[in-house]
Amino acid sequence: MSETPRRGPTRRDLLRSGALAGAAAAAAPMAGAGAAAAHGGGTAPAGDLILTNGEIHTMDRRDPVVSVVAIRDGEIVYTGDKESHARKEFTDPPRAIDLRGKTAVPGIIDCHNHIVLMGNRPGYHTPLENAYSVADVQSTIRARTRVAPAGAFVTTIGGFHFNQFEERRLPSLAELDAAAPHHPVYLSIGFTGPSVTNSLGKAFFESVPGPDGPVTVGADGAIAAGQQTGRATLALRRQLTFEDRRRGARDAMRYAVSLGVTTHLDQGAFQAADAPSDGAAHEDNYRMHLPFLSVFGDGDGIVRLRINFLHMDADPASVALGERLRNAFPFFGNDLVRTGGIGEFVAPVPSDPITSGSPGNLRWLEAARKVAQARWRAEVHSLSTTDFKAEIDGFALINAEFPITDLRWVVGHVPSITEDYVDKLKALGGGINVTGFRYFAGTPTAAGPPYRMLADNGIPLGMSSDGMQIAPMNPWVHAYYATTGVNALGVAINGNQLLTRQEAVELYTRANGWFLGGVDEDRLGVLAPGRLGDVAVLNRDYFDRRRVGDADLKKINSVLTVLGGVVVHDAR
The missing domain is CATH 3.10.310.70 (Diaminopimelate Epimerase; Chain A, domain 1)
Structure with a gap:
């Protein structure tokens, strides 16, 4: 790929961001956080760029494949096949990059991962x-x-x-x-x-x-x-300093954009106890975001971060959750950093049947009821053959008291969900995000998720990674598993539940806008005028099965990643 000389502001100027300054300042500071974590002011990435001579899969049904995309002030202003038409959208000459026929897709949206844990x-x-x-x-x-x-x-x-x-x-x-x-x-x-x-x-x-x-x-x-x-x-x-965490946040972002992942819906962590019982999924839920906010405040954020708040309150009254709902705002922030909902837990997972009256089920129902009453989005996770039943039946009980059909409540992972419960969730306005965590250690008797059934059902469906504890963050490894059903041992375990390559990448882009909600739904996941200019240019033609075999899918990465018209990764 080649490009014309670049003009205008530096990347640091363009990335100067006021990422949730108020939220950072209100949180209890980590040692060493200081004013950096609360630094604010400025805007999200807003570059001027033309990508030409590419095979650009827009995920826009009206104009699915184009050769030219133009981004002005961070937003797409032209998609088509005429560079001359694209240039008419600019007063000053924009930066232009010749993709030399390479395949490009919208920046990948991971609607369920743990990038904040990775950065810490x-x-x-x-x-x-x-x-x-x-x-x-x-x-x-x-x-x-x-x-x-x-x-x-x-x-x-x-x-x-x-x-x-x-x-x-x-x-x-x-x-x-x-x-x-x-x-x-x-x-x-x-x-x-x-x-x-x-x-x-x-x-x-x-x-x-x-x-x-x-x-x-x-x-x-x-x-x-x-x-x-x-x-x-x-x-x-115990040896980590705040500067170590800031470095880790930058490293996590750099790794993400090297794969073409530009938007992350982070799902929090289990509250750490500073004890050997803490595992890889434990952190301080109230301070773990501060290193990321500090990096964004410095103008160095190169991904879009969406934040869910995980709650596993042990007390029946879910006091901490109640305080969160009273003192925080859902979908608050800017195009770089925005709060989301409660999840991937509202409380410890309930048991089936939800109406058993057990203390755990009553606690879960009370927590979910608080979320619905406050009109927040909720996300829960399902890993077993029965937990989704308790959760979706619980959603129905709560809906009768505080309607949730317009709140987009979500069940994630779902390796064993059945279609009757998919139908129940769909009737409640809910959705499902799937992850290929079975790729690492799944077997023919412990496979899933049922990708094909879910795609054919019509419920809002998205792809996610759940990276990175028991699953990879790399979306192309998940695409490999979703389209082949073959696990890391080379054993076909999910062969009757396959997606096409097109479906897999659509679920990682256009479809995942639904899971972000708010203003993000109509701004991300599709390359079309009025959308944010996030693009991943791939090292292989993902869509060409003849030249790119199944095993080659795991070798895909991004050679050029664009966030809001700003190049944030360049491995050309």
């Missing part, structure tokens, strides 16, 4: 979801050590599984030593391990003082799942 990881967090052998792991870690200062931990906590490696195991201490002789390394799968470290990491973990240490590490670097992994992760978390 300890150490120099290094995604391994694109590694397929121990040698790949070593190469990825070796590259990371060129950035991390000597002696700094290189870590990967969640988002990968040894099933994806040819060897079907974690690397050994010796293999990690060979990749990073001057850096401690710590790799941990899932929520609570197992984990592995190298020699420098072993020396650190075995010397952790106090009641929460030391950590037992095997001669091969292995750390057992559960309590021992919890101690190791906790020891690393």
Whole structure:
């Protein structure tokens, strides 16, 4: 790809943002947050850009594939096949990039993930979801050590599984030593391990003082799942500074745009207790966003962040949830950062049947009732063969008291949902977002989700990653699983529930606007005049099955990512 000389403001000028200054200032500050987290003023990205000579899939049914897209002041002003017509939309010459026939799609929307957790990881967090052998792991870690200062931990906590490696195991201490002789390394799968470290990491973990240490590490670097992994992760978390978290937030954003993911609906975390019982999905729900808000406040935010607030209140009255609903605003912010709803939990998951009268069910109903009465959106998650029944039946009970049919309540993941309950949820105005977390460890008897049934049903449906604890964040890995049904072990486990490639990318773009709601629904996910100018230019032609085989889908990434007409990733 080639381009004409760039004119006008710098990217930093264009990205200067007032991302929820009031929300950051009101939150209890992390040590070191200071005024940076509350810095505000300014606008979202607003660049002038023409993309030409591309195969641009707009996801607009009226004009599905074009060769030219023009973005003025952050918004799309032209889509079509005439660059001369696009240039008429500008007073001053815009930046122009020749895509040289490459395939482009709207910026990917991930309607259910945990990018904020990813950005708060300890150490120099290094995604391994694109590694397929121990040698790949070593190469990825070796590259990371060129950035991390000597002696700094290189870590990967969640988002990968040894099933994806040819060897079907974690690397050994010796293999990690060979990749990073001057850096401690710590790799941990899932929520609570197992984990592995190298020699420098072993020396650190075995010397952790106090009641929460030391950590037992095997001669091969292995750390057992559960309590021992919890101690190791906790020891690393306790070393985090606010600046570390700001760096992690920037790294998470850079990784996302390298995949073409421009919008993230973050689903929060379990409240951390600062104890070994905390897992990869635990953080301080009331302060975890501050590093991200600080980065946005500095004008360095390069993704759109939408924030759901997760609540798992232990008290029957759901006091903390009630205070959130009284003292926060849904869908408040700007085009870069905006609050969302309550989820992916409103309270601990209820049991089926919802009418059992158990204390847990009563607590869940009371929490969901508060959300409905306050007229907030809610999202819950389903992982079992029965929990969706309790949740959707609970939605119906609450709807009879406080109507929710216009609030877009959502059930996520749904590996085992049945169509009768899909119909019940659809009648309540609800929707479903699906994730391919079974890709890592699913089997023919534990597969799902039922993509085909859901797509054919007509309920509002979106694709998400749930990255990155037990699932990859990479949308192209999820597209591979959704369109092939093949897991990381190479076993076909979901073969009668497949999507087409077109359907998968539509669910990651146009369809996901529904899950953002508010002004976002008509501004994101489609490349059409009046929409925000978010574009991902791909390294392979995702739509060409002849040239890009199924296995090649996992190798797709973005070579050029545009946010509001501003280039935020360029790997050309």
